[in-house]
Amino acid sequence: MKKYSKETAVGIFVFVGLLAMAYMSVKLGNVGLFTDSHWSVEASFTDVSGLKANAPVQMYGVKIGYVNDIVLNQKDGVADVNMKIRKGVVISDDAIASVKTSGLIGDKFIKITPGLGSPLEEDGFIFDTEPALDLEDLISKFAFGKV
Secondary structure, three states, X not given: OHHHHHHHHHHHHHHHHHHHHHHHXXXXXXXXXXXXXXXXXXXXXXXXXXXXXXXXXXXXOEEEEEEEEEEEEOOOOEEEEEEEEEOOOOOEOOOEEEEXXXXXXXXXXXXXXXXXXXXXXXXXXXXXEEOOOXXXXXXXXXXXXXX
């Protein structure tokens, strides 16, 4: 009888451990499995050097979402960036999306400067964009006197 109670306790412990690992994998992986608390918006940039998926999207210095996907659009010669924005955040149709760097050599993120136009809808498109500033190119121009 005691043998079965120990095996049952070990089985329950292993099952709870697997449930905890699955829960943490979903939470740490930013997988929206049970909730859809974000809406999509897209923008096209001529240069997104250093920008990666899951990079933050900020407005007024506050994180409002993340970069979901970056796709090369060879037909138009741009990179299409799909962003997920928290529900409840309003972005106007004349907003400006810029690729910025946090710190001097930090990670890239998208900064959205709001406008005064009407609000974007789900799967909206931001037309005004500013590409990433290439610091290496700027330093080389300065070093060789081409500024």
